[in-house]
Amino acid sequence: MTEFHTSLGETNYLAIAIFFVFVGITLYITYWAARKTKTTSEFYAAGRSVTGFQNGMALAGDYMSAASFLGIAGMVAMKGYDGLIYSIGFLVGWPLIMFLIAEPLRNLGKYTFADVVAYRLKQKPVRIAAATGSLMTITFYLIAQMVGAGSLIKVLFNLPYEAAVILVGIVMTCYVLFGGMLATTWVQIIKAILLLGGATVIVILTLSKFGFNPLNLFEQAATMYGEGVLSPGGYISNPWDAISLGLALMLGTAGLPHILMRFYTVPDAKAARKSVFVATGFIGYFYILTFIIGFGAMVIVGQDVISGKIGGVGDKGGNMAALLLAEATGGTAFLGFIAAVAFATILAVVAGLTLSGASTISHDLYVNVIKKGISNERGEVQVAKAATIALGILSVILGLLFKGQNVAFMVGLAFAIAASANFPALLLSILWNKFTTAGATAGIIVGTGLAVILIILSPTVWVDLFKNAEAIYPLKNPAIISMPASFITAIIVSLLTPEPESERKFEGEKLRTYLGVGSE
Amino acid sequence: MTKSKAQQLVDSTAFKAFVKRRWLYSLLMAALMLAAYFTFIIIIAFNKAIFAIKIAPSLTVGIVAGLGIIIFAWLMTGIYVTWANKYYDADVALLKSKL
Numbered sequence: 001m002t003e004f005h006t007s008l009g010e011t012n013y014l015a016i017a018i019f020f021v022f023v024g025i026t027l028y029i030t031y032w033a034a035r036k037t038k039t040t041s042e043f044y045a046a047g048r049s050v051t052g053f054q055n056g057m058a059l060a061g062d063y064m065s066a067a068s069f070l071g072i073a074g075m076v077a078m079k080g081y082d083g084l085i086y087s088i089g090f091l092v093g094w095p096l097i098m099f100l101i102a103e104p105l106r107n108l109g110k111y112t113f114a115d116v117v118a119y120r121l122k123q124k125p126v127r128i129a130a131a132t133g134s135l136m137t138i139t140f141y142l143i144a145q146m147v148g149a150g151s152l153i154k155v156l157f158n159l160p161y162e163a164a165v166i167l168v169g170i171v172m173t174c175y176v177l178f179g180g181m182l183a184t185t186w187v188q189i190i191k192a193i194l195l196l197g198g199a200t201v202i203v204i205l206t207l208s209k210f211g212f213n214p215l216n217l218f219e220q221a222a223t224m225y226g227e228g229v230l231s232p233g234g235y236i237s238n239p240w241d242a243i244s245l246g247l248a249l250m251l252g253t254a255g256l257p258h259i260l261m262r263f264y265t266v267p268d269a270k271a272a273r274k275s276v277f278v279a280t281g282f283i284g285y286f287y288i289l290t291f292i293i294g295f296g297a298m299v300i301v302g303q304d305v306i307s308g309k310i311g312g313v314g315d316k317g318g319n320m321a322a323l324l325l326a327e328a329t330g331g332t333a334f335l336g337f338i339a340a341v342a343f344a345t346i347l348a349v350v351a352g353l354t355l356s357g358a359s360t361i362s363h364d365l366y367v368n369v370i371k372k373g374i375s376n377e378r379g380e381v382q383v384a385k386a387a388t389i390a391l392g393i394l395s396v397i398l399g400l401l402f403k404g405q406n407v408a409f410m411v412g413l414a415f416a417i418a419a420s421a422n423f424p425a426l427l428l429s430i431l432w433n434k435f436t437t438a439g440a441t442a443g444i445i446v447g448t449g450l451a452v453i454l455i456i457l458s459p460t461v462w463v464d465l466f467k468n469a470e471a472i473y474p475l476k477n478p479a480i481i482s483m484p485a486s487f488i489t490a491i492i493v494s495l496l497t498p499e500p501e502s503e504r505k506f507e508g509e510k511l512r513t514y515l516g517v518g519s520e
Numbered sequence: 521m522t523k524s525k526a527q528q529l530v531d532s533t534a535f536k537a538f539v540k541r542r543w544l545y546s547l548l549m550a551a552l553m554l555a556a557y558f559t560f561i562i563i564i565a566f567n568k569a570i571f572a573i574k575i576a577p578s579l580t581v582g583i584v585a586g587l588g589i590i591i592f593a594w595l596m597t598g599i600y601v602t603w604a605n606k607y608y609d610a611d612v613a614l615l616k617s618k619l
Contacts, residue, residue: 511526
């Protein structure tokens, strides 16, 4: 491939047009949802009117970010099989959610997972701790998404980075502010359909060049880049790092507040189960697609173009692989469509994160800490909306502040905190009768604190960002230490500070946990 | 003082057995999933040559294993839902009727 031309980097009017159509439709849906979003139940949980199948699609949509679409396709394109290892880690947390968390979560809680953790404990300290863990997870995830959005849009639509960030901030705030959970759910569903549909078309077009036999594609890849691309490469060099990352991804998924929040949009535990089944199916399918797309890009576009060695549009991470393949197989028009879908994906995910943050601030902190559990419906919705605007502004500021930084580690950090702070507290509160307020609070604080400190001391920050010679904490991911530490702390502190009242409530709570009696 | 119906139900052997069954099943499924995934990871970490073995031209054991785990994960959720819809929900209805 000596000649190279791509329209990436030039203004793609079709992409912009499609994107405006998407925004138009979703804003219309937001308007429709707004008329139905007056109460807290509607703002936080779409009035529990979402079906199991719809929620499954929304969950999948929330989880399939632009970063995973472009990042994983890029990783497969540049490194082959290793990209699959990475994506599998993201998938296998979902069955665990199903087996351990989904039904008790839905039965015990009302709008947020902190409802479950604080169910029979003293509200104030537990809510504050859980809210802190949630907000930190959300913030780091949000920074990564906003920075990714800015740089992606800059490439796709030729807009200045700052304009892109502000645009994303404004549109997503509108979704949440006016349409609440109902609007964000439908935005996620639409985006999931577009993303899966678009990716499927890319795969069909790609495989058509190989007689619809993926083995021919793999053979070509091996011929061009060596047999090594078809089996694990150097990605897992340190087994402890692999285990740590695996733990963070598997258990972090079960601690992501914006994911857990979606479980309250369905009427009951049975629908919650169905959601996980549907979501797992779509997400699994998505990772199979990104695997083929990665190889397709490797063969049809070529690693040199993807990495930017030739042509200058690529980057070392290979993030342009999927887009370049779309253009190579479907032309500039198809590139425009996929680019618009990628942008839509970012919008949807940041909207979900913002809603989750707003509900943590209003439901967990305002109602249960400041107002001591007494909820004035209208007041609560107003606080939630004010929090939405504040978070929208904050996300734009953070996006602008972190411009140009390599923020990929922040997603890993978000998962690590979710795995180390949120998940242990959630699991122990469901399973263990001797779990106490002090234990919950201590566990969350230790988990969050260790995760943050160890990431700062890890190679990605200590060496790459702060330019020190050697990392104090040798692994890239803190989960292997911070998660067990959180569990152990929670257990020991709970045993040291018995709360007979909470222990007594655990028995009565069982009817609600397992039979759904009295669930909201 | 006689116990409330709710308290009686919680204390009943039927309910206790039900909770035990539920967790036995869930933890077994979770253990299987964890075992599958970490076996996959450990093989890659310690003996990745296994995954480089070809079972057909251009089809490595690794690719089969990787795609296999994805499908396995989904099937596991499907098995759980089928079990729950058939057995767990029936138990729940029976126990609830005692209230």
